[in-house]
Amino acid sequence: MVGALNLSCILIYLLINHFDLGLAQYSYNGAIDVADALGPKLAGHVFPDVSPDVQEQAARDVIKRVIGKKASESFEVEVNRLLDVRSFQISMLDSGKILIAGWDGTSVCKGFHQYLKYQLNKDVDWFKMTIELPVNQHLPNVSMSSTSASPIIYYQNVCTWGYSFAWWNFQQWRRNIDWMALMGISLTIAPIQEFIWQDIYTQLGLNLDEIEAHFAGPAFQPWQRMGNIRGWGGGSPNQGGGSEFRRLQYLLQQQIIQAQRELGISVALPAFAGHVPRALRRIFPQANFTETERWNRFPNAYCCDLFVEPQEPLFRQLATTFLRRVTQRYGSNHIFFCDPFNELEPPVSQADFMRSTAAAIYASMREVDPKAIWLLQGWMFVKNIFWTDELIEAFLTAVPQGNLLVLDLQSEQFPQYQRTKSYYGQPFVWCMLHNFGGTLGMLGSVELVNSGMDLARQMPNSSMVGAGITPEGIGQNYVMYSFALERGWSDRKLDSAGWFTHFALTRYGVQDERLNQAWQLLRTSVYTFHGLQKMRGKYTITRRPAINLSPFTWYNVTHVLEAWQLMLSARSIIPLDDNRYDIYQHDLVDITRQYLQITADQLYVNLNSSYRKRQLARFVYLGNKLLELLDDLERILGSGSNFLLGTWLEAAKLLAPTVEDQSNFEFNARNQITTWGPNGEILDYACKQWSGMISDYYRPRWARFLDDVTLALQSNQPFNASAYKQHVLKEIEKPFSKMNKQYPVRPSGDPWLISQVIFEKWSKYTKDTKYLHNNRLQLPYK
Incomplete structure (x- = not known):
């Protein structure tokens, strides 16, 4: 076996080693000479084949959508490839208009955003993509230029397509693409591929039942693509909507890619990673398949697809067939993403196997596109004892230097570039991951x-x-x-205090010390995390109740209370124009939610103390207070337009291609944010602090828990945790996925009035020492 692997590796090396980006010509003596030389070359290599005229028009359209047609006439744009890679220049023309020139369309948009934010004190947000400029807006005369310190600025995670993008239509994507351009993002991914695979599987001889058994539902497709699961959440072949949904998603992907490329954004397309339906063994009985390992305890019906080893002739056949169709239908920027072992252990722990595997995967890309660059997530190396330094080096160096671009996926907490000596010379992107599962919580x-x-x-x-x-x-x-995207563009550290001051100004449209101080308090509290704990957004409120939870914090919680009070006091000075007040209300709901989240942690610590000390009266009192807090949390979340369960569920149903599919799409939407699997395999991983979730999911779990523990205390018996888990799974958690209750899609109540009432109640209550003996939440060092 080892000898065969060595021979295979040598043959593949001979095939691909003559092509690379020429990284070897650059000296490794300087600290950043290699990156300085390779970065612009790599950015140019994957740049879309789009004319300057098309990019200019796309940039004009972005500006028009952001500030309106009339205001946009005060700006001129120019794409000039003679400028430095990923740079822009701003100047005033004799006509009084502002000229923004850039190396590409997205650099022009980045320059426009720079002018908006730092000259006009206006800014955008995921929830605010239009800006009102006064009719007589004075345009400051500035002359400046800026070149990105990062030739490549990347955005997206394969999982974002499940946790955030699952139900988006093109209108929502249009806003997101505009935001991407304004942030200067130059590289992203386009993972939708099921319609193409459906054609390939059909032509290979699989029937509809076998195909549907493989494809996961719309909320779980990212993990099916990576070989983690199969079939979960998918529709019945009898419904007939699966094929139509895949066709519509394919058409949507074409729209998205076209819009991104017109702005000069490079798009990485999917390549074949080796994962195929189990039924393919019927078609190719002689092929060498291995079953992937069970992921997160998923049952047999939904786990363990087949992996075609890249050294197998069938791998080359499938890989090249798939990639040819991908490039025919989506075009190509010569960059393809592929993650064969995402949270899955490779079948062989040998350097030769890893070397030949990586080489074969890259060879399949290059056979279709001789200029191919492989985009790889470095996540599979993070906190995984399987991946020794020897195996990582063998895998990474099997591809010619410069032709493998690695996303160091969580550089802010678990960087891998240090351990791998800068990925053994392969170029990499420093990434801030920050969020898991789309959970809420300031951090x-x-x-x-x-x-x-x-x-x-x-x-x-x-x-x-x-x-x-x-x-x-x-x-x-x-x-x-x-902050991270501006830091990525800059070649030096930002003045974080000054940056937050300006953030408050551009966010609310008014220079006010209370608002500034509120954001400084948040900067020095919730935004100071620096530990090694896995931050997954599971707080007391959203976790399945138990007597062994360990809530913790890393900051002075009074800073959040003070920031909340300052924000409440600033209501009267928030401008009503330009949707500033809407953003203020969003932030007010969010900080109220944050403080109630913290208070719930404190209540739980004391609840647990009263249980251990068998203090029945204290436990009952604190339990009632926790339920009261959950009621208040439901109320404040219901007043915020971006905190509604109904929005998520209705978007899922709206995307369903047929009426018959709506129930399954709603099931997908509900299951992902609760049990994430048939039996809570990844329970609460994608939990959401949304109105509707609190009242109908989290509160019932806590109410049942409090009742069961109270009975245990009254009868002087230990709490039966196993019985509680079985009951709550059967009676609350699993049924929630199958419910069809409709929830509001519009907020209810005045966020400020509700927040003010909650502030007066809970800021006083946490000072009461009668039952709250210990409000300190420790940071465990593990």
């Missing part, structure tokens, strides 16, 4: 992001060529992503 690591990029750029023999954001879900903690 971030401002200073780690600020300093981390410099450390990576300046390390000896650094091959860092870019920066990016890779959240599993968006729609939360916007300040962190805005």
Whole structure:
């Protein structure tokens, strides 16, 4: 076996080693010479084949959508490829118009955003993509230029397509693409591929039942694509909507890719990673298949698809057939993403196997596109004891240097570029992951992001060529992503205090010390995380109740209370124009939610103490207070337009291609954010603090828990945790996925009035020492 692997590896090396981006010509003596030389070359290599005229028109359209047709006439744009790679220039013409020139369309849009934010004190947000400029808006005369320190600025995670994008239509994508361009993002992914695979599987001889048994439902497709699961959430072949949904998703992907490329954004397309339906063994009985390992305890019906080893002739056949069709239908920017072992253990723990596997995967790409670049998530190396340094080096160096671009997926907490000596010379992108599952909760690591990029750029023999954001879900903690993307463009550390001051100004449209101080308090509290704990967004409120939870925090919680009070006091000075008040209300709901989340943690610590000490009266009192808190949380969330379960569920049903599919799409939407699997395999991983979720999912779980523990205390018996788990899974958690109750899609009540009432109640209550003996939440060091 080892001898065969060595021979295979040698043959593949001879095939592919003559093509690379020429990285070897650059000296490794300087700290960042290699990255400085390779970054612009790589950015140019994958740049879309789109004319400057098309990019200019696309940039004009972005500006028009953001500030309106009339205001956009005050700006001129120019795409000039003679400028430095990923740069822009701003100047005033004799006509009084502002000229923004850039290397590409997205650099022009980045320059426009720079002018909006730092000259006009206006900014956008995921929830605010239009800006009102006064009719007589004065346009400051500035002359400036800026070149990105990161030739590649990346955005997206394969999981974002499940946790955030699952139900999006093109209108929502249009806003997101506009935002991407304004942030200067130059590289992203386009993972939709099921319609293409459906054709291939059919032509190979699989029947509809076998195909449907493989494809997961719309909320779970990212994990089916990576070989983690199969079939879960998929529709019945008798419904007939699966094929139509895949066709519509394919058409949507074409629209998205076209819109991105017109702006000069490069799009990485999917390549074959080796995962195929189990039924393919019927078609190719002589092929060498291995079953993938069970992922997160998924049962047999939904786990363990087949993996075609890349050395197998069938791999080459499937890989080249698939990639040819992908490029025929989507075009190509010569960059393809492929992650064969995402949270899956490879079948062989040998360096020769890893070397030949990587070489074969890249060879299949190059056979279709001789200029192919492989985009790889570095996630499979994170905290995984299987991947020894020897195996990682064998895998990475099997591809010619410069032809494998690695996303260091969670650089702010678990960077792998240090361990791998800058990925053994392969170029990499420093990424802030930050969010898992699209969960809510204020958190971030401002200073780690600020300093981390410099450390990576300046390390000896650094091959860092870019920066990016890779959240599993968006729609939360916007300040962190805005900061990280600006830091990625900049060649030096940002003044974080000054940056947050300006963030408050551009966010609310008014210079006010209370608002500034509120954001400084958040900067020095919730956004100072620097530990090694896995931050998964599971707080007391959203976790399945138990007597052994360990809530913790890393900051002074009174800072959140003070920031909340300052925001409440600033209501009267928030402008009503330009949707500023809507953003203010969003932030007010979010900080109220945050403080109630913290208070629930404190209540739980005391509840647990009263249980251990068998203090029945204290336990009952605190339990009632926790339920009261959940009622208040439901009320404040219901007043915020971005915190509604109904929005998520209705979007899922709206995307269903037939009426018959609506129930399954709603099931997908509900299951993903609760049990994530048939029996809670990844329970609460994608939990959401949304109105509707609190009242009908989290509160009933806590109410049943409190009742059961109270009975145990009254009868002087230990709490039966096993019985509780069985009951709550059967009676609350699993049934929630199958419910069809409709929830509001519009907010109810005045967020400020509701927040003010909650503030007066809970800020006083947490000072009461009668039953709250210990409000301190410790940071465990593990």
